[in-house]
Amino acid sequence: xxxxAIDAMGGDDGAKPIIDGLVLAMKNNNxxxxxxxxxxxxLDFYIPKKFNNRIEILKCNDVISMSDxxxxxxxxxxxxxxxxIDLVKNSKADAxxxxxxxxxxxxxxxxxxxxxxxxxxxxxxxxxxxxxxTSLVLDxxxxxxxxxxxxxEFAIMGQVYASEVLGIDEPLVGxxxxxxxxxxxxxxxxxxxxxxxxxxxxxxxVEGNDIFNGTCDVVVCDGFVGNIMLKAAEGVADTxxxxxxxxxxxxxxxxxxxxxxxxVFKKLKLKVDYAEYGGAPLLGIKxxxxxxxxxxxxxxxxxxxxxAIKASDSNLNxxxxxxxxxxxx
Amino acid sequence: xxxxAIDAMGGDDGAKPIIDGLVLAMKNNNxxxxxxxxxxxxLDFYIPKKFNNRIEILKCNDVISMSDxxxxxxxxxxxxxxxxIDLVKNSKADAxxxxxxxxxxxxxxxxxxxxxxxxxxxxxxxxxxxxxxTSLVLDxxxxxxxxxxxxxEFAIMGQVYASEVLGIDEPLVGxxxxxxxxxxxxxxxxxxxxxxxxxxxxxxxVEGNDIFNGTCDVVVCDGFVGNIMLKAAEGVADTxxxxxxxxxxxxxxxxxxxxxxxxVFKKLKLKVDYAEYGGAPLLGIKxxxxxxxxxxxxxxxxxxxxxAIKASDSNLNxxxxxxxxxxxx
Numbered sequence: 001x002x003x004x005a006i007d008a009m010g011g012d013d014g015a016k017p018i019i020d021g022l023v024l025a026m027k028n029n030n031x032x033x034x035x036x037x038x039x040x041x042x043l044d045f046y047i048p049k050k051f052n053n054r055i056e057i058l059k060c061n062d063v064i065s066m067s068d069x070x071x072x073x074x075x076x077x078x079x080x081x082x083x084x085i086d087l088v089k090n091s092k093a094d095a096x097x098x099x100x101x102x103x104x105x106x107x108x109x110x111x112x113x114x115x116x117x118x119x120x121x122x123x124x125x126x127x128x129x130x131x132x133x134t135s136l137v138l139d140x141x142x143x144x145x146x147x148x149x150x151x152x153e154f155a156i157m158g159q160v161y162a163s164e165v166l167g168i169d170e171p172l173v174g175x176x177x178x179x180x181x182x183x184x185x186x187x188x189x190x191x192x193x194x195x196x197x198x199x200x201x202x203x204x205x206v207e208g209n210d211i212f213n214g215t216c217d218v219v220v221c222d223g224f225v226g227n228i229m230l231k232a233a234e235g236v237a238d239t240x241x242x243x244x245x246x247x248x249x250x251x252x253x254x255x256x257x258x259x260x261x262x263x264v265f266k267k268l269k270l271k272v273d274y275a276e277y278g279g280a281p282l283l284g285i286k287x288x289x290x291x292x293x294x295x296x297x298x299x300x301x302x303x304x305x306x307x308a309i310k311a312s313d314s315n316l317n318x319x320x321x322x323x324x325x326x327x328x329x
Numbered sequence: 330x331x332x333x334a335i336d337a338m339g340g341d342d343g344a345k346p347i348i349d350g351l352v353l354a355m356k357n358n359n360x361x362x363x364x365x366x367x368x369x370x371x372l373d374f375y376i377p378k379k380f381n382n383r384i385e386i387l388k389c390n391d392v393i394s395m396s397d398x399x400x401x402x403x404x405x406x407x408x409x410x411x412x413x414i415d416l417v418k419n420s421k422a423d424a425x426x427x428x429x430x431x432x433x434x435x436x437x438x439x440x441x442x443x444x445x446x447x448x449x450x451x452x453x454x455x456x457x458x459x460x461x462x463t464s465l466v467l468d469x470x471x472x473x474x475x476x477x478x479x480x481x482e483f484a485i486m487g488q489v490y491a492s493e494v495l496g497i498d499e500p501l502v503g504x505x506x507x508x509x510x511x512x513x514x515x516x517x518x519x520x521x522x523x524x525x526x527x528x529x530x531x532x533x534x535v536e537g538n539d540i541f542n543g544t545c546d547v548v549v550c551d552g553f554v555g556n557i558m559l560k561a562a563e564g565v566a567d568t569x570x571x572x573x574x575x576x577x578x579x580x581x582x583x584x585x586x587x588x589x590x591x592x593v594f595k596k597l598k599l600k601v602d603y604a605e606y607g608g609a610p611l612l613g614i615k616x617x618x619x620x621x622x623x624x625x626x627x628x629x630x631x632x633x634x635x636x637a638i639k640a641s642d643s644n645l646n647x648x649x650x651x652x653x654x655x656x657x658x
Contacts, residue, residue, distance in 0.1 A: 178556035208560030231537030
């Protein structure tokens with residue numbers, strides 16, 4: 001049975017949503033166990049008795065907070081993140097989930113669990129809502145300066161994750177650029193375009209709007225561009241929501257209108273709500289690592305755990321290693 | 330009186346919206362004349378007689394189409410873009426407006442009109458809607474590979490445009506990055522951060538969402554990031570609109586609801602409608618150059634012409650030259 005190591009510390013709202021999310025996950029899936037690392041003394045208070053035999057609690061004495069440097073993580077051996085990663089490194093758990101300091105999780109995972117053979121740099125992938133479904137975008141933050149070969153590796157890793165974990169058949173992968181033509185791009189992406197041409201289902205350059213219109217299953221960029229694009233997208237969504245809400249208040253002329261808008265917002269939420277997807281996988285690490293948003297609610301944590309289970313149950317990493325070797329130049 | 334050279338060709342819908350936009354502008358502003366370059370034989374058919382003395386028509390024999398390479402533009406001396414730029418170069422007009430091939434306009438403007446002293450590269454700036462007003466983002470497409478000094482020049486040019494043409498008092502300028510801290514960024518933006526520190530009202534790094542939340546008046550990035558961010562933002566707006574419309578159709582339970590939503594859409598359009606802002610100025614050229622969207626309607630063209638007039642009436646370029654010299658390292 002899959003065992004998930006959960007760093008219960010460092011999320012914006014403390015351990016409660018993490019434990020609630022774990023309990024939700026256990027109610028919906030009988031086929032995993034968990035080890036929770038926390039400095040909380042009365043954690044079992046939140047856990048229904050029937051799950052006691054599936055959840056082990058490991059006490060830690062330290063938490064890496066959002067204001068700490070990621071580089072400190074390796075020295076903080078008593079921290080929840082360090083101890084949870086250690087469980088995976090020592091084969092006491094199969095996968096890692098955390099809503100804490102994402103840089104610390106990345107550093108610890110990369111340096112302690114280690115990279116898959118052939119991976120130069122792990123990448124954070126995130127699932128974006130599209131008109132027709134979802135797309136996977138990577139990298140969204142781990143690597144701000146990338147070379148063409150890094151981008152090619154991201155393309156391969158993203159494609160394998162999309163097929164093996166997200167269940168997309170023969171996923172199309174595109175290179176995020178400033179135009180569709182192969183002549184478009186900056187120096188790095190133009191070189192990456194050439195390197196990617198031997199990858200099956202490589203559709204060439206895609207543009208910013210293609211992330212959301214369902215053109216493409218996997219979108220590849222460096223972490224600098226990915227981070228800016230992601231935050232800009234969230235900014236636009238927030239702005240539009242604000243404008244709609246302002247106008248709703250002003251012109252709320254009847255109960256009918258209010259009912260209608262509640263329906264619209266509910267559907268909208270379902271599509272753009274990141275809690276739906278749970279967390280962002282860090283691809284290229286020897287074991288599944290899921291980085292959840294600091295603001296994750298229990299539903300987001302539940303879905304992050306489900307992603308970790310699905311990745312553990314798949315052949316994700318073996319296939320990534322194999323593909324990287326096959327499509328090496 | 331200001332004279333505007335208008336390339337009436339190459340827009341997605343031909344010369345009609347351009348001429349209609351010009352007529353709209355003339356109805357609202359008596360203080361400018363125009364020279365229109367077009368291959369159309371019966372252009373004056375669209376122009377009310379009372380404006381005949383304010384509009385000169387220049388016949389061309391060639392149009393640079395969207396599928397042409399920008400590099401061809403310099404050889405196509407009979408094209409509308411070439412001839413309109415030539416009018417500005419030879420001081421027969423003060424500013425240039427086009428909804429045609431933007432790359433051609435940029436190349437022609439840069440090579441024939443020339444750059445302001447101290448400008449390494451001209452940049453395209455675009456006006457984005459925010460919760461509280463607008464922000465100016467540059468570069469959004471002219472330069473895909475930029476060094477730190479290019480970014481610093483963009484910061485200065487954008488700030489001057491925001492104050493002199495958009496009328497923003499002491500505009501705040503930020504560097505688009507993957508985090509606010511000065512330690513965040515890729516190699517180029519980290520270097521640019523240091524170079525920008527002596528610019529007044531430099532607020533350091535800003536993030537993707539800051540473009541839309543009113544934190545910052547001027548946002549600086551390279552043209553690769555700017556283009557991707559812009560298209561991603563449009564993609565999100567389109568996706569949300571699509572979801573709302575789908576749900577409206579499904580649950581349109583009363584006239585009341587429909588009336589309410591029309592109001593919301595109208596307000597939304599007012600905020601996110603790029604026609605409001607008319608066009609994107611190409612900054613760093615010795616004369617005002619406004620690049621309008623290929624899909625521009627008459628209102629967008631009217632506003633593009635107003636931007637060109639406002640820039641012509643300002644001391645924009647003298648101030649840019651002066652500031653670039655003052656804040657040179």
